[in-house]
Amino acid sequence: MLSKAYDPGSVEDRIYAMWEKSGAFRADATSGKPPFTISMPPPNATGQLHLGHAVMLALQDILIRFHRMLGDEALWVPGTDHAAIATENVVLKLLRAEGVKDPRAELGREGLLSRIAAYVEKSKDTIRGQIRKMGSSCDWSRERYTFEPALNRLVNEVFASMYEDGLIYRGHRIVNWDPKLQTTVSDDEIVWIEEVSPFYTFQYGPFRISTSRPETKFGDKYVVMHPDDKRYAAYKHGQTIELEWINGPIRATVIKDAAVDPTFGTGCMTITPWHDAVDFAIAERHGLEKEQIIGFDGRLLPIAGEFAGMAIDAARPLIVEKLKGKGLLAAVDGHYVHRKATAQRGGGTIEPQIKLQWFIDVHKKAVSWKGESMSLKEIMHEVIHHGDIAIVPDSFSKTYFHWIDNLRDWCISRQIWWGHRVPVWYRGDETFVGSTAPAGKGWEQDPDTLDTWFSSALWTWSTLVDPALAADPKRTLRDMLLQSPDVRKFHPTSVMETGYDILFFWVARMILMTTYVFSKLPEVPHEQKVPFRTVYLHGLVRTREGKKMSKSDPTTMIDPLDMIATYGADALRLAMIVGQSPGNDTKLYEEKIAGYRNFVNKLWNASRFVLMKCEEMKIDPQVMEDGRWKTEEVAMADRAILHAAEKLTEDITMSLQEYRLSDAGERLYAFVWDTFCDWYLELSKGTANPAVLVHVLRRILRLLHPYCPFVTEELWAQLKPADAGVLMRESWPAAKKERMDQAAYDQLQTVIDVITAIRRIRAEQGIEAGKKIDAVIHSKKHATLLEQHRDHIVRMAKVGDLTIDEKPAAHANAASAFLPEVEIHVPLDGLVDPAAMKKELQELQAYVASLEAKLGNAGFTAKAPASVVGEMRTKLAEAREKLGKIGERLSGLR
RNA sequence: GGGCGAUUAGCUCAGCUGGCUAGAGCGUUCGAUUCACAUUCGAAAGGUCACUGGUUCGAAUCCAGUAUCGCCCACCA
Numbered sequence: 008m009l010s011k012a013y014d015p016g017s018v019e020d021r022i023y024a025m026w027e028k029s030g031a032f033r034a035d036a037t038s039g040k041p042p043f044t045i046s047m048p049p050p051n052a053t054g055q056l057h058l059g060h061a062v063m064l065a066l067q068d069i070l071i072r073f074h075r076m077l078g079d080e081a082l083w084v085p086g087t088d089h090a091a092i093a094t095e096n097v098v099l100k101l102l103r104a105e106g107v108k109d110p111r112a113e114l115g116r117e118g119l120l121s122r123i124a125a126y127v128e129k130s131k132d133t134i135r136g137q138i139r140k141m142g143s144s145c146d147w148s149r150e151r152y153t154f155e156p157a158l159n160r161l162v163n164e165v166f167a168s169m170y171e172d173g174l175i176y177r178g179h180r181i182v183n184w185d186p187k188l189q190t191t192v193s194d195d196e197i198v199w200i201e202e203v204s205p206f207y208t209f210q211y212g213p214f215r216i217s218t219s220r221p222e223t224k225f226g227d228k229y230v231v232m233h234p235d236d237k238r239y240a241a242y243k244h245g246q247t248i249e250l251e252w253i254n255g256p257i258r259a260t261v262i263k264d265a266a267v268d269p270t271f272g273t274g275c276m277t278i279t280p281w282h283d284a285v286d287f288a289i290a291e292r293h294g295l296e297k298e299q300i301i302g303f304d305g306r307l308l309p310i311a312g313e314f315a316g317m318a319i320d321a322a323r324p325l326i327v328e329k330l331k332g333k334g335l336l337a338a339v340d341g342h343y344v345h346r347k348a349t350a351q352r353g354g355g356t357i358e359p360q361i362k363l364q365w366f367i368d369v370h371k372k373a374v375s376w377k378g379e380s381m382s383l384k385e386i387m388h389e390v391i392h393h394g395d396i397a398i399v400p401d402s403f404s405k406t407y408f409h410w411i412d413n414l415r416d417w418c419i420s421r422q423i424w425w426g427h428r429v430p431v432w433y434r435g436d437e438t439f440v441g442s443t444a445p446a447g448k449g450w451e452q453d454p455d456t457l458d459t460w461f462s463s464a465l466w467t468w469s470t471l472v473d474p475a476l477a478a479d480p481k482r483t484l485r486d487m488l489l490q491s492p493d494v495r496k497f498h499p500t501s502v503m504e505t506g507y508d509i510l511f512f513w514v515a516r517m518i519l520m521t522t523y524v525f526s527k528l529p530e531v532p533h534e535q536k537v538p539f540r541t542v543y544l545h546g547l548v549r550t551r552e553g554k555k556m557s558k559s560d561p562t563t564m565i566d567p568l569d570m571i572a573t574y575g576a577d578a579l580r581l582a583m584i585v586g587q588s589p590g591n592d593t594k595l596y597e598e599k600i601a602g603y604r605n606f607v608n609k610l611w612n613a614s615r616f617v618l619m620k621c622e623e624m625k626i627d628p629q630v631m632e633d634g635r636w637k638t639e640e641v642a643m644a645d646r647a648i649l650h651a652a653e654k655l656t657e658d659i660t661m662s663l664q665e666y667r668l669s670d671a672g673e674r675l676y677a678f679v680w681d682t683f684c685d686w687y688l689e690l691s692k693g694t695a696n697p698a699v700l701v702h703v704l705r706r707i708l709r710l711l712h713p714y715c716p717f718v719t720e721e722l723w724a725q726l727k728p729a730d731a732g733v734l735m736r737e738s739w740p741a742a743k744k745e746r747m748d749q750a751a752y753d754q755l756q757t758v759i760d761v762i763t764a765i766r767r768i769r770a771e772q773g774i775e776a777g778k779k780i781d782a783v784i785h786s787k788k789h790a791t792l793l794e795q796h797r798d799h800i801v802r803m804a805k806v807g808d809l810t811i812d813e814k815p816a817a818h819a820n821a822a823s824a825f826l827p828e829v830e831i832h833v834p835l836d837g838l839v840d841p842a843a844m845k846k847e848l849q850e851l852q853a854y855v856a857s858l859e860a861k862l863g864n865a866g867f868t869a870k871a872p873a874s875v876v877g878e879m880r881t882k883l884a885e886a887r888e889k890l891g892k893i894g895e896r897l898s899g900l901r
Numbered sequence: 902g903g904g905c906g907a908u909u910a911g912c913u914c915a916g917c918u919g920g921c922u923a924g925a926g927c928g929u930u931c932g933a934u935u936c937a938c939a940u941u942c943g944a945a946a947g948g949u950c951a952c953u954g955g956u957u958c959g960a961a962u963c964c965a966g967u968a969u970c971g972c973c974c975a976c977c978a
Contacts, residue, residue, distance in 0.1 A: 011938075283978080507972095590906090620937095692936080692937095
């Protein structure tokens with residue numbers, strides 16, 4: 008017998024172990040079933056489960072379990088991410104704490120990498136266990152890691168292929184250099200911080216120029232202004248001027264360029280092409296010299312003269328002081344708000360620098376797509392625009408297009424060690440691109456590694472490539488893709504479910520890489536050259552106050568593992584999913600989770616009740632065949648609940664197929680609690696029909712399983728038919744139209760309305776429970792109906808006894824009254840069919856529209872006689888009036 | 902500066918292509934209680950659907966404008 012309250016702690020781990028051991032998570036690449044695939048966005052291998060993960064795991068598990076039950080070959084590939092910069096930083100910090108002052112120098116590349124690898128392996132088990140805690144039904148036999156050898160091979164092959172196609176190039180570009188982490192960071196990894204900093208205006212020969220960064224100004228020998236700026240019309244482009252500057256006299260050149268905003272400051276500026284992206288662009292346009300002022304360590308170079316070697320923060324006030332001493336400081340604005348670029352990871356101040364970096368060219372038309380030569384950017388646009396990939400919610404397509412339109416070449420090299428190393432070898436002037444060094448001595452591999460999103464961008468298919476094929480150097484990328492059984496069966500994936508915050512970081516890059524790679528395989532049908540068919544973007548989880556949960560402020564954090572321990576994984580899953588609509592942030596707080604814990608417990612007790620009823624009636628639910636009962640034993644209430652269960656099945660199935668996960672969850676919640684427990688189980692306390700009870704409960708367990716896998720599986724063991732296996736492998740119920748019994752359902756609704764009315768009147772009139780009540784019914788049909796349900800009404804409305812008298816109807820649409828002195832309106836008849844009325848309305852609308860069109864036409868051509876127009880006007884007015892009446896009636900419909 | 906979105910009950914939110922008396926959960930108030938469940942049951946109060954116009958027989962829903970808030974992108978020397 009079941010315990011009085013559901014205890015998730017004693018159930019969840021046992022159930023999960025049972026599933027895993029039984030092989031229920033494993034997908035079969037050889038089955039004939041249609042595939043349904045999700046690649047799990049890999050959490051950091053060294054990470055801890057947070058709410059973001061929990062939401063993603065719950066959503067994906069619901070989809071996977073639903074499709075598995077639907078009869079699809081459902082595959083959910085789990086994995087972890089090597090998280091390049093983040094992981095390297097963690098280990099560097101640990102090493103420094105151990106007393107290793109300069110880990111890179113002391114351990115060397117190989118030494119440091121093996122330390123990091125060991126650390127990663129050690130911590131992987133944590134996240135693996137935590138993913139299991141959520142109930143995730145992923146296929147652990149296919150677990151992958153973004154930095155495993157097979158994936159490294161694929162990364163190298165893709166790099167080489169793109170290089171050969173001229174899509175990867177090396178060039179000097181302004182990059183975001185982080186002097187603290189000693190690496191470049193991508194545009195997307197920058198956080199802008201507002202700060203007030205002094206804004207200086209200096210005399211620069213005849214000009215006044217302003218800056219918040221005097222320390223970059225040593226090398227400024229170009230003064231730029233807008234070509235149309237009349238104030239500077241006297242100065243010609245290319246003209247040189249001798250002037251006194253920080254470290255003595257220099258010769259400045261006048262440049263006219265439209266990039267300068269004449270309304271800002273003095274309308275002219277000097278440029279520092281090495282340390283500013285806009286300046287770099289101007290310098291490129293005019294072929295100007297570029298000079299480095301600040302070193303990669305963040306200190307001034309010898310060009311700074313006496314300031315050389317100083318850190319920029321320290322040098323700044325001294326430089327200002329010197330210029331002031333020379334009488335060149337014209338003004339200082341102390342209230343200038345400046346936006347400073349800092350690195351998202353590590354927090355160092357970004358110093359733009361020119362570096363030799365590897366880039367992916369997104370503009371070059373070098374990819375064959377639909378028989379055309381297109382750029383990566385164009386393809387990225389095309390697949391969304393054309394609908395090869397759908398984004399849920401659709402509104403994010405606009406954001407996506409906007410981003411694509413402004414997309415620049417992607418800088419893929421990083422100056423860290425932990426990551427896929429750039430597969431390029433150098434020897435003197437020779438360059439070789441490939442997985443391994445070419446034969447011969449003296450080849451040196453590029454020291455840089457690739458942006459972590461480069462390997463992540465391959466994730467949907469790199470995880471499906473057979474590692475044995477990847478390990479064979481003779482196999483080409485093409486072989487690996489076409490010969491891996493999992494790629495053939497499961498790619499493209501069905502859904503990419505992730506937070507909207509990484510739409511650009513990751514989703515867009517998967518589209519870029521996958522379309523590129525598959526564009527090389529003519530035998531793959533066009534629509535299969537995408538990484539996924541649907542992108543489902545969930546929102547961020549916020550605190551009750553709407554704040555972002557952050558590690559730095561522990562009071563805002565909700566730890567999903569704590570919540571699982573207290574309330575159970577099922578409750579947490581429901582609390583996160585219900586109320587979460589795609590693309591919108593949700594607020595989560597403990598009371599909400601507690602509410603769903605109550606719900607899970609409610610289901611538990613409902614099952615307990617059903618089992619008790621079975622026992623009372625000496626029936627073993629396990630030997631009960633599903634859905635078998637004798638027609639004559641089925642009362643109207645049974646027919647009604649059966650109808651409701653079929654309707655529910657239909658709704659839930661549809662909602663899940665349309666990715667309306669919150670709706671479906673809410674609907675299940677309401678059905679279980681309000682319809683099944685508070686209504687049908689209450690009725691069943693009188694006369695129970697165990698066959699129907701068990702049938703409906705089994706139906707609930709199936710429909711609810713994707714949301715609450717643990718409790719439903721546990722209850723299933725008690726209630727399943729003898730020949731059935733685990734619930735997670737059961738089939739999804741199909742709504743049976745022939746079982747739908749709207750009439751029975753409506754009639755019971757009437758009975759319920761009557762019960763509610765009696766209760767309300769009792770409360771209003773202060774009539775105690777248990778008193779006899781006389782009801783007057785103005786309809787023979789309903790008098791009969793209520794007479795049949797007298798026992799239920801008496802019990803549910805807590806009436807001592809009930810007399811039902813029939814009187815002739817006062818109105819055509821019979822209303823009924825309870826208690827001699829009080830009239831209650833009960834909607835007794837479903838005489839009006841809203842669908843038919845709508846149809847009539849539509850016909851009238853069409854008629855009105857045609858009349859209007861004719862009238863408009865007649866008025867315009869002035870050919871119709873006035874009498875005809877008048878007649879039409881009358882007709883139109885009549886039609887409109889009728890329309891209004893029908894609309895009103897329709898509005899009044901219940 | 903460019904773009905996207907939001908504004909519905911005290912709080913958190915539903916409300917799909919215009920059509921039930923605008924809903925749910927939590928909270929509040931009142932009442933119940935050995936009978937599956939106090940992690941319960943019944944009921945009540947609570948809304949100018951941000952504002953102003955427009956389209957329509959009919960608008961929370963569509964259109965325009967206003968206000969407030971949020972997010973993304975770019976970034977001014």
